[in-house]
Amino acid sequence: MTQVYGKVALIGLGLIASSMFWAMRRRGLAGTVSGFARSRETRDTARRIGLCDTVCDSAAEAVADADLVVLAVPVGAMGAVAEEIAPHLKPGATVTDVGSVKKTVIDTVGPHIPEGVHFVPGHPLAGTEHSGPESGFATLFDDRWCLLVPPPGADPEAVARLRLYWEGLGSFVEEMDAEHHDLVLAVTSHAPHLIAYTMVGVADDLRRVTDSEVIKYSAAGFRDFTRIAASDPTMWRDVFLNNKEATLEILGRFTEELFALQRAIRTGDGDHLHAYFTRTRAIRRGIIQAGQDTDAPDFGRKKVER
Amino acid sequence: MTQVYGKVALIGLGLIASSMFWAMRRRGLAGTVSGFARSRETRDTARRIGLCDTVCDSAAEAVADADLVVLAVPVGAMGAVAEEIAPHLKPGATVTDVGSVKKTVIDTVGPHIPEGVHFVPGHPLAGTEHSGPESGFATLFDDRWCLLVPPPGADPEAVARLRLYWEGLGSFVEEMDAEHHDLVLAVTSHAPHLIAYTMVGVADDLRRVTDSEVIKYSAAGFRDFTRIAASDPTMWRDVFLNNKEATLEILGRFTEELFALQRAIRTGDGDHLHAYFTRTRAIRRGIIQAGQDTDAPDFGRKKVER
Numbered sequence: 001m002t003q004v005y006g007k008v009a010l011i012g013l014g015l016i017a018s019s020m021f022w023a024m025r026r027r028g029l030a031g032t033v034s035g036f037a038r039s040r041e042t043r044d045t046a047r048r049i050g051l052c053d054t055v056c057d058s059a060a061e062a063v064a065d066a067d068l069v070v071l072a073v074p075v076g077a078m079g080a081v082a083e084e085i086a087p088h089l090k091p092g093a094t095v096t097d098v099g100s101v102k103k104t105v106i107d108t109v110g111p112h113i114p115e116g117v118h119f120v121p122g123h124p125l126a127g128t129e130h131s132g133p134e135s136g137f138a139t140l141f142d143d144r145w146c147l148l149v150p151p152p153g154a155d156p157e158a159v160a161r162l163r164l165y166w167e168g169l170g171s172f173v174e175e176m177d178a179e180h181h182d183l184v185l186a187v188t189s190h191a192p193h194l195i196a197y198t199m200v201g202v203a204d205d206l207r208r209v210t211d212s213e214v215i216k217y218s219a220a221g222f223r224d225f226t227r228i229a230a231s232d233p234t235m236w237r238d239v240f241l242n243n244k245e246a247t248l249e250i251l252g253r254f255t256e257e258l259f260a261l262q263r264a265i266r267t268g269d270g271d272h273l274h275a276y277f278t279r280t281r282a283i284r285r286g287i288i289q290a291g292q293d294t295d296a297p298d299f300g301r302k303k304v305e306r
Numbered sequence: 307m308t309q310v311y312g313k314v315a316l317i318g319l320g321l322i323a324s325s326m327f328w329a330m331r332r333r334g335l336a337g338t339v340s341g342f343a344r345s346r347e348t349r350d351t352a353r354r355i356g357l358c359d360t361v362c363d364s365a366a367e368a369v370a371d372a373d374l375v376v377l378a379v380p381v382g383a384m385g386a387v388a389e390e391i392a393p394h395l396k397p398g399a400t401v402t403d404v405g406s407v408k409k410t411v412i413d414t415v416g417p418h419i420p421e422g423v424h425f426v427p428g429h430p431l432a433g434t435e436h437s438g439p440e441s442g443f444a445t446l447f448d449d450r451w452c453l454l455v456p457p458p459g460a461d462p463e464a465v466a467r468l469r470l471y472w473e474g475l476g477s478f479v480e481e482m483d484a485e486h487h488d489l490v491l492a493v494t495s496h497a498p499h500l501i502a503y504t505m506v507g508v509a510d511d512l513r514r515v516t517d518s519e520v521i522k523y524s525a526a527g528f529r530d531f532t533r534i535a536a537s538d539p540t541m542w543r544d545v546f547l548n549n550k551e552a553t554l555e556i557l558g559r560f561t562e563e564l565f566a567l568q569r570a571i572r573t574g575d576g577d578h579l580h581a582y583f584t585r586t587r588a589i590r591r592g593i594i595q596a597g598q599d600t601d602a603p604d605f606g607r608k609k610v611e612r
Contacts, residue, residue, distance in 0.1 A: 076576075125523055129590065145523055184519050187509050192527040194571075195501055198564045200586040202556065203493050205563075213490050215592040217431055217451055221498040224530040230590030233583035240571045240579060250508065251568055255561065257511075258504045262557055265500075265546045270382075273546060277539035280506040284435065284536030286521040 004165045006031040009066035011059050011081055012073035013037040013046050014232070015127060016098045018136025020070065021051055023169040026138045036062035037133070038073075045133045060088040068165065071097035071109065076238035079108030086112045094118040094158045100185060100235070102149045102178040104242040110151065118158035121149045123181065124171060125189075129230035142170035149178050186246035190239055191254060194247065196228035197236075310471040311373040312337040317365050317387055318378035319343040319352050320538070321433060322404045324442025326376065327357055329475040332444045342368035343439070344379075351439045366394040374471065377403035377415065382544035385414030397422040400464045404430055406491060406541070408455045408484040410548040416457065424464035427455045429487065430477060431495075435536035448476035455484050492552035496545055497560060500553065502534035503542075 008030040010017040017035065024030045035052030036059045037043050046055045056062040063069050063085045071078050078097060089095065095113055099105045102121050113119040126144040128135065146166040150159045163173045176184070203214045203222065218226060240247055264272040314336040316323040323341065330336045341358030342365045343349050352361045362368040369375045369391045377384050384403060395401065401419055405411045408427050419425040432450040434441065452472040456465045469479045482490070509520045509528065524532060546553055570578040 147523075184523060187512060188520055188523045188528040190527075191508075192505055192531050194567060195505060195564070196527070197583055197586050198567055199498055199501060199560060200589055201582055202497075202559045202563050204585060204589055205559070206493060206556075212592075214494055215589065217453075217490060217494045221496075221502070221534055222494040224534060225498050226586070226590045228527055228530060229583070229586040231583075231587075233580050233587060236583055237576050237579040241574055241576055244571055244574075248568060248571060250512075251564070253508045253511070254505060255564070257508050258501070258557070258561070261500060261504055262554060265550055265554060268547055268550075270543050270547055273543040274539050276507055277503055277535070277537075277542055279510060280503050280532070280535040281537075281539060283506055283510055283521065284532045286518075 002028070003031055004029045004161060004168055005067040007066045008033045008068045008070065009062045010035040010052060010070050010072055011062060011085070012071065012077075013042050013051060013055075013133045014072060015131050015135045015140075016124065017070065017072035018046075018051050018133045019126075019138065019140035020072070020098075020136075020169060022136055022138035023141055027168050029165060029168045030068075034062045034066065042133055049134060051133055051136075059085050063088050063090075063093075065090055067093055068162070069093060069095045071095065071099070074235050074238040075099040075101050075105060075242045078105050079112070082109040082112040086114055089114060089117045091116040092118075094120055094162060096120050096122045096162055098122060098124055100189065100239045101242040102181045106149070106151055106178055118155050119151065120154055120159050120162050121151075121178070122162065122166070123147045123149070123185075124166070124169075126171075127231070129227050131232040131235070139170065141166070144171055146171040146173050147181055148173060148175050149181050150175065151178075182243050183246045186243060186250045190243055190247045191250040193228055193231065193236060194240065194251065195254070196225040199225050200229040308334070309337055310335045310467060310474055313372045314339045314374045314376065315369045315372035316341040316358060316376050316378055317368060317391065318383075319348050319357060319361075319439045320378060321437050321441045321446075322430065323376065323378035324352075324357050324439045325432075325444065325446035326378070326404075326442075326475060328442055328444035329447055333474050335471060335474045336374075340368040340372065348439055355440060357439055357442075365391050369394050369396075369399075371396055373399055374468070375399060375401045377401065377405070380541050380544040381405040381407050381411060381548045382540075384411050385418070388415040388418040392418045392420055395420060395423045398424075400424040400426055400468060402426050402428045402468055404428060406495065406545045407548040408487045412455070412457055412484055424461050425457065426460055426465050426468050427457075427484070428468065428472065429453045429455070429491075430472070430475075432477075433537070435533050437538040437541070445476065447472070450477055452477040452479050453487055454479060454481050455487055456481065457484075488549050489552045492549060492556045496549055496553045497556040499534055499537065499542060500546065500557065501560065502531040505531050506535040 013035050021033055032053045034054045034056055035046055036056045043055050046052055071081055073081055095117060097105055100123060105121055110119060124141055124146040126141050166173050319341050327339055338359045340360045340362055341352055342362045349361050352358055377387055379387055384405060401423060403411055406429060411427055416425060430447055430452040432446050472479050
């Protein structure tokens, strides 16, 4: 693989940015990579583990001369970071982000981008429940989708280069408009996360079912919820606050359906339940066929050694 | 491992019974294993793949002379099966089951068990989203819990032998009373399954988000829900109809909490969201420490080769 950008600056050094660094290095996608994180502890960790060629003590320093600037901070912090780096951006550079919400990122970051700098928002659909600079790994984006959301009038060459870059990181790339992105993600990610957080919170509240029992017997479905509900609290707070409308709409639909199923349970309407469960089973097959999961026994998880 | 029962009869030849057969054979837990399934197609498949030493054409024939009879049919079918086999049970034999609900199984099966036959209900907390005789595998129960629910006055020797048998299948064994079992499982399994079914149904309904998009971009949380929601429709219909009270109670609590979080999103109460998400994250650590899941990157799933 050839180099796609001369200098890449990573602003924020969590799971996504650190995985990007290792994936860039694996393929030689960048000449040099600078990084910045707001917390001194994170910068120290990054220096210790060799994350980035240079770890800078200010965002301004990190973005100087960068051909690509990646905003990898929680969605709620994007606007302030954009304002801070704006005067230091190189003409002709591209600014992108990795936020899970696109409309508000465009609204808060866009106005700060100077004339002559390209702004091409993005969103890699990849992650784990871990966070921080030490949680990244080079294969995180392999065979996962990255959605690019270029604003109307975006420079086609800048978009094409960013696409090449994400393909180099291992992803499939698709373009989408911001509103549609936020609705699709509300369905596939934001609402499921809130639901998982809720269910885990309920389990935690039930004093009659002791914590240890909930944990001990978690294999039967609840386990998957706890994994989702272990995701980064700050990141997810910002996602919900910044994709309010679409998330609340999907949750409204969800509650409606849940009430209908609860009613079927209460009235003993087995046919309704059976028909519903048969329909949802078909969707799973589609996901296996689309290569976005495995159908290996025990969900493809390696057995935990004891 | 030594033999625990001379003859074991498996009634129902789905995921659980077939996994039990392969796990028994791995350790030599039974002298001989007979099997019966209501559908001729299932019996033919079982004969073809060598599932059970003898596949019988009636349940009566299968249980004749058996020292252990395992009812591995949907919870709603347990009572009728028990009635059918009752006259053919050997004195001194043990009848057990693998149903996900225990109170109604005891109520419907118990009265049919003749004097001199032991009845020790059980529930292995193990499974995958696949079903049918070909989905079983020998390691399904390894390091998973099996809950035994002996009714008051159960013969201690019969219980001890069944415990030894499940330990031989690879499980950890715990005893519990029926009511407590049904509440714990409502939290760790039944409510999460209904919620996952609901969310997948909602996604399927949304015409603006095409099926292919929901599937394509499923990696971001929704994927875990589709796996849960691909579980056997008949089995789960019966679970909900037979653990009505506890499931509806937990779902009521769930809805309450969900409304509180929706309100926090609507009013922009980021502190409430952050505190909630921080609390749920801690539960995950407990599950990893309890050995019921892995914290490997990408959830320990092998990457799907394309």
